[in-house]
Amino acid sequence: PTALLAHGLATSKETLFRYGEALAAAGFTCFAIDLPGHGASSHSFSFDAGVRTISTVSHSLGSVDVFLGHSMGAYAGAESVREGHLHPKLFIALGALPKLPAQSPPILLLAGRFDEHVPIAALRAQRGARLVASSWSDHFFELYDPTLVHAAVEAARSAVGEPMPSAPRQWYWRLLGLVLAVLGGIV
Numbered sequence: 001p002t003a004l005l006a007h008g009l010a011t012s013k014e015t016l017f018r019y020g021e022a023l024a025a026a027g028f029t030c031f032a033i034d035l036p037g038h039g040a041s042s043h044s045f046s047f048d049a050g051v052r053t054i055s056t057v058s059h060s061l062g063s064v065d066v067f068l069g070h071s072m073g074a075y076a077g078a079e080s081v082r083e084g085h086l087h088p089k090l091f092i093a094l095g096a097l098p099k100l101p102a103q104s105p106p107i108l109l110l111a112g113r114f115d116e117h118v119p120i121a122a123l124r125a126q127r128g129a130r131l132v133a134s135s136w137s138d139h140f141f142e143l144y145d146p147t148l149v150h151a152a153v154e155a156a157r158s159a160v161g162e163p164m165p166s167a168p169r170q171w172y173w174r175l176l177g178l179v180l181a182v183l184g185g186i187v
Contacts, residue, residue: 001027001028001029001065001066001156001160001162002028002029002030002031002061002063002064002065002066003020003023003028003029003030003031003064003065003066003067003068003156004030004031004033004054004057004058004061004064004066004067004068004077004086004088005019005020005030005031005032005033005067005068005069005073006032006033006035006050006054006067006068006069006070006072006073006074006076006077007032007033007034007035007038007039007069007070007071007072007073008069008070008071008072008073008095009038009071009072010038011038011039011070012034012038012039012040013032013033013034013039014032014039015070015143016032016068016070016143017032018143018144018149018171019068019094019143019149019152020032022149022150022152022153023066023068023152023153023156026153026156026157026162027157027162028065028066028156031057031061033053033054033057035049035050035053035054035072035073035076036049036050036053037049041053047072047075047076047079050072050073050076051076051079051080051083053076054073054076054077054080054085054086055080055083055085055086058080058085058086058087059085063087064086064087064088065088065089065090065156065159065160066088066089066090066092066156066159066160067081067086067088067090067091067092068092068094068152068156069092069093069094069096069098070094070095070096070142070143071094071095071096071117071139072096073096074092074093074094074095074096074098075096075098077091077093077098078091078093078098078099078100081100081101081104081105082099082100082101087105088105089105089106089159089160090105090106090107090108090155090156090159091104091105091106091107091108092107092108092110092152092155092156093107093108093109093110094110094111094142094143094148094152095110095111095112095115095117095118095139095142096109096117096118097109097118097122097123097126106129106130106159107126107128107129107130108129108130108131108132108151108152108155109123109126109129109130109131109132110131110132110133110134110142110148110151110152111123111131111132111133111134111142111148112133112134112136112137112138112139112141112142112145112148113133113134113135113136113137114136114137114138115137115138115139115142116138116139117139120133130155132147132148132151134147134148135147146171149171
């Protein structure tokens with residue numbers, strides 16, 4: 001199965017590495033893209049250019065089983081769905097509340113309790129979508145929240161009819177390394 005990942009505003013494809021790594025470990029072929037004006041993209045930023053990029057990549061892949069977009073990436077992906085260019089089996093919106101058409105794929109909303117971009121109450125009010133909310137993260141830390149990463153992988157595997165593999169544990173060591181690095185910087 002194939003997963004297409006789109007980042008948020010003022011970030012790059014590398015910020016979605018936690019999701020890409022977990023999806024790849026679960027058997028997905030992942031494509032994380034730099035939207036125009038971000039990362040390695042040489043194109044100028046505009047929302048419409050981001051929508052066109054997602055549409056073009058989706059078309060060149062042939063099919064996308066799972067789309068995951070963080071913030072602006074989710075909104076651009078939703079527009080690509082509305083225009084009829086993106087047809088995933090599952091649409092995952094991380095830190096966003098995109099408007100999808102009535103005949104859209106199932107949607108999974110992932111957010112942190114302290115997300116300053118989209119209030120949890122607005123996400124809970126969304127009909128026809130499944131919400132997984134983390135108890136501790138904000139808009140930025142949603143990118144690294146193991147609860148949200150696990151929920152994304154579990155839903156993605158379910159969308160393509162595959163059972164959930166055992167969870168990788170490498171992130172524990174990476175988190176410990178991050179904590180030690182921060183403590184080392186403080187000292």
